[in-house]
Amino acid sequence: MDILKFITAGSVDDGKSTLIGRLLYDSDAILADQLEALHASNRKNDDGTIDLAILTDGLKAEREQGITIDVAYKYFETDKRKFIIADAPGHIQYTRNMVTGASNADLAIILIDARKGVVEQTTRHSFLVSLLQIPKVVIAINKMDMVDYSEEIFNSIVTDYKKIAVKLNIADVTFIPVSALKGDNIVYSSTAISWYKGDSLLHHLENVEINRDNLSTHARLPVQWVVRPQTDELHDYRGYAGRVSSGSFKVNDKVTVLPSGFTSTISKIELYDTQPAEALAGMSVTVHLQDNIDISRGDIIVNSAGEPQLSSVIEADLCWMDTRGLDTSLTYLVQHNTKTVRCKIREVLHKVNINTLEKDFDEDFKLNDIGRVVIKTAEPLAFDPYQENKANGGAIIIDSRTNVTVGALMLRQSVE
Amino acid sequence: MSTNRLDYLDELEAEAIYILREVAGQFEKPALLFSGGKDSITLVHLALKAFRPGKFPFPLVHIDTGHNFEETIQYRDEMIARIGEKLIVGHVQDSIDEGKVIEQKGKNASRNALQTVTLLDTIAKNGFDACIGGARRDEEKARAKERIFSVRDEFGQWDPKRQRPELWNIYNGKIHKGENVRVFPISNWTELDVWNYIRRENIPLPTIYFAHQRDCITRNGQLMAASPFLNMDEDDVVERRNVRFRTVGDMTCTAAVESYAFEIDDIINEIAESKISERGARMDDKVSEAAMEERKKGGYF
Ligand SMILES: Nc1nc2c(ncn2[C@@H]2O[C@H](COP(=O)(O)OP(=O)(O)OP(=O)(O)O)[C@@H](O)[C@H]2O)c(=O)[nH]1
Ligand SMILES: [Mg+2]
Numbered sequence: 001m002d003i004l005k006f007i008t009a010g011s012v013d014d015g016k017s018t019l020i021g022r023l024l025y026d027s028d029a030i031l032a033d034q035l036e037a038l039h040a041s042n043r044k045n046d047d048g049t050i051d052l053a054i055l056t057d058g059l060k061a062e063r064e065q066g067i068t069i070d071v072a073y074k075y076f077e078t079d080k081r082k083f084i085i086a087d088a089p090g091h092i093q094y095t096r097n098m099v100t101g102a103s104n105a106d107l108a109i110i111l112i113d114a115r116k117g118v119v120e121q122t123t124r125h126s127f128l129v130s131l132l133q134i135p136k137v138v139i140a141i142n143k144m145d146m147v148d149y150s151e152e153i154f155n156s157i158v159t160d161y162k163k164i165a166v167k168l169n170i171a172d173v174t175f176i177p178v179s180a181l182k183g184d185n186i187v188y189s190s191t192a193i194s195w196y197k198g199d200s201l202l203h204h205l206e207n208v209e210i211n212r213d214n215l216s217t218h219a220r221l222p223v224q225w226v227v228r229p230q231t232d233e234l235h236d237y238r239g240y241a242g243r244v245s246s247g248s249f250k251v252n253d254k255v256t257v258l259p260s261g262f263t264s265t266i267s268k269i270e271l272y273d274t275q276p277a278e279a280l281a282g283m284s285v286t287v288h289l290q291d292n293i294d295i296s297r298g299d300i301i302v303n304s305a306g307e308p309q310l311s312s313v314i315e316a317d318l319c320w321m322d323t324r325g326l327d328t329s330l331t332y333l334v335q336h337n338t339k340t341v342r343c344k345i346r347e348v349l350h351k352v353n354i355n356t357l358e359k360d361f362d363e364d365f366k367l368n369d370i371g372r373v374v375i376k377t378a379e380p381l382a383f384d385p386y387q388e389n390k391a392n393g394g395a396i397i398i399d400s401r402t403n404v405t406v407g408a409l410m411l412r413q414s415v416e
Numbered sequence: 417m418s419t420n421r422l423d424y425l426d427e428l429e430a431e432a433i434y435i436l437r438e439v440a441g442q443f444e445k446p447a448l449l450f451s452g453g454k455d456s457i458t459l460v461h462l463a464l465k466a467f468r469p470g471k472f473p474f475p476l477v478h479i480d481t482g483h484n485f486e487e488t489i490q491y492r493d494e495m496i497a498r499i500g501e502k503l504i505v506g507h508v509q510d511s512i513d514e515g516k517v518i519e520q521k522g523k524n525a526s527r528n529a530l531q532t533v534t535l536l537d538t539i540a541k542n543g544f545d546a547c548i549g550g551a552r553r554d555e556e557k558a559r560a561k562e563r564i565f566s567v568r569d570e571f572g573q574w575d576p577k578r579q580r581p582e583l584w585n586i587y588n589g590k591i592h593k594g595e596n597v598r599v600f601p602i603s604n605w606t607e608l609d610v611w612n613y614i615r616r617e618n619i620p621l622p623t624i625y626f627a628h629q630r631d632c633i634t635r636n637g638q639l640m641a642a643s644p645f646l647n648m649d650e651d652d653v654v655e656r657r658n659v660r661f662r663t664v665g666d667m668t669c670t671a672a673v674e675s676y677a678f679e680i681d682d683i684i685n686e687i688a689e690s691k692i693s694e695r696g697a698r699m700d701d702k703v704s705e706a707a708m709e710e711r712k713k714g715g716y717f
Contacts, residue, residue: 001423001424002423002424003424003427031690031691031692031693032691032692033692033693034693055557056557056560058556058557058558058559058560058561058709059558059561059576059577059706059709060706060709061576061577069576069577070561070576070577070579071561072557072560072561073553073554073560073561073603073604074554074560075553075554075604075606082424084604096581097579097581099581099583100563100581100582100583103583103584104584104585224434224437224438224440224441225437225440225441225466225467225473227467227468227469227470228470229469229470229471234469237469241437241466241467242434242437243430243433243434243437243585271465272464272465272468273468280422282422282426282427282430283422283426283430284429284430284431284433284434284437284465284466297441321581333590335586335588336586337586338438338441340590390584391584394583394584394586395586396581396583396586396588398588398590400590403588403590403591403592404580404588405580405581405582405583405588408581408583
């Protein structure tokens with residue numbers, strides 16, 4: 001069985017949490033004691049029915065205000081698949097939490113309130129989904145019960161959204177008319193929406209193909225830790241521990257260690273007490289090399305046939321996530337894989353205006369701004385363009401005064 | 417992360433090992449909090465996979481309420497002897513003797529809440545900058561919100577409204593002096609995933625997880641193990657029941673479930689069919705809707 005990770009996104013109050021609650025409720029994934037707590041809660045819908053949003057709105061402040069503040073993770077499975085759901089907040093103030101949930105998603109469900117159509121936050125989240133390269137998108141047009149399940153309204157929102165999808169290069173979009181509140185097209189196909197012939201949301205999630213293979217097949221292993229027991233019988237043991245982030249390694253593969261550029265050959269792959277012939281993407285292993293070279297945490301082992309870019313001046317997309325704006329005179333830290341080095345944002349090339357999706361040449365990078373920059377790092381990073389290899393193209397910026405993560409970088413290319 | 421061909425248990429395992437190695441790489445003085453429950457036992461197994469044939473780059477730390485199931489302590493000591501790693505024990509009794517906490521009175525008295533003080537003291541005394549724990553997001557709704565690297569201030573407090581963004585698998589472990597990070601490598605595992613993994617890996621468990629006969633009393637609709645730590649009076653009727661424990665904490669706050677699951681396969685079937693969540697058997701969560709969140713804000717795990 002495989003795991004599908006998905007996120008719900010969209011504007012505040014579009015019904016994301018209610019939709020997750022409905023999905024869990026109608027697929028019988030809520031246990032008796034949790035159900036009891038749900039019934040006992042004093043947050044109810046206007047018609048007195050239980051408010052399914054409180055299944056994921058787990059914080060006191062969220063229940064008091066009726067909004068989601070931070071991502072909630074929920075787990076459930078059907079006969080077909082295991083699901084890890086990230087229920088993200090819609091409020092613009094909490095965009096960084098949405099980005100947190102979206103960074104690991106295979107699929108995004110973007111909700112649109114049928115009464116309101118596409119709004120700024122729909123576009124912002126769609127932009128983030130496209131920047132983060134979430135391969136599949138579902139547009140759930142929600143609250144259909146409040147527009148008499150109108151096909152025209154649905155169609156006109158579809159037309160509007162398709163314009164955005166083209167601008168944002170979102171290729172794979174599925175549109176589903178739903179009512180999270182009433183349960184139409186969530187788990188069960190709706191009888192009220194008889195004009196819609198497609199799948200219910202759950203059916204779609206169970207069957208959608210997640211092709212992670214379109215990612216780079218170049219083998220990458222960021223070194224996390226060097227295993228050196230230094231006991232008498234294991235005196236010369238030297239294993240490089242890490243998780244293969246893309247591609248795969250086999251014994252006898254020729255590899256290069258970056259940034260040093262030393263080359264060697266893989267002599268052994270270990271996973272605790274087993275010695276797998278191949279280390280596949282996603283596996284946490286310990287590898288041994290034929291030659292004794294100096295390797296430590298922060299280095300990356302790659303296949304010599306397809307080396308990444310090695311550069312300290314890099315163009316990247318940036319999403320700013322802190323209330324203190326970007327300061328180009330300040331030295332920040334950049335964390336890429338297992339390496340953390342000092343950096344400066346040397347130049348802001350442009351920002352993107354969320355309403356028009358046009359470039360904006362205002363250099364003031366504030367909370368929730370998205371744009372393109374050039375960063376200069378104190379030591380070169382061995383990266384692949386995020387578009388080609390997510391696992392080796394993402395990085396974060398840390399403010400060394402507060403230690404807080406303030407920016408998400410999607411690296412594009414060396415501009416040295 | 418391209419993990420197309422990995423089965424879900426392999427994927428979860430690989431993620432947890434990756435997180436443990438990040439802790440080793442990023443912190444000066446980490447520790448693994450070992451409670452004796454199945455989740456922390458699973459963590460120890462994952463640490464073996466992450467660091468052998470090397471030693472663990474951290475000690476195990478047990479916060480001992482003194483109200484333990486005998487089987488847990490026995491298991492702990494045997495395990496430590498088997499794996500040859502260092503164990504540090506923080507005693508709630510010491511915090512009581514030092515006057516830092518006051519023992520609760522009355523029928524529902526438990527040392528569960530007191531252990532936070534002992535935990536924070538143990539962290540401070542040893543200068544730990546990261547504490548690895550076996551909490552899972554599926555356990556409870558506040559936990560469902562917590563990051564994998566969860567920064568705590570000097571007082572151990574979790575501030576749910578100020579969590580750091582956490583992107584991809586890049587964990588930011590940078591902290592100021594005095595702060596520490598709680599790290600949850602099995603955040604994305606469900607209770608059933610843990611059991612399936614224990615079965616697959618043949619991990620030994622304390623016997624209390626399996627059905628056995630035990631003297632119990634019924635408190636607030638739940639079966640509690642009769643023990644000298646539980647304040648009992650003449651209203652309490654002791655009955656011998658066939659039970660097992662689904663989650664193991666302090667004897668005074670962990671309820672038993674009626675069970676005939678003697679083997680791990682029976683347990684997995686029982687959980688798959690159960691209509692009650694795991695923490696439904698924890699008195700500490702029954703107090704209020706926000707009980708866990710409040711405890712976490714106070715420095716609890
Ligand atoms: N009529 C109707 N109301 C709905 C539907 N879905 C959600 N709602 C209501 O819309 C309101 C907001 O729902 P939530 O699920 O909390 O919205 P959200 O998108 O999670 O909001 P944030 O997380 O704060 O961004 C609640 O009052 C819901 O009951 C629907 O399909 N029809
Ligand atoms: Mg919500």
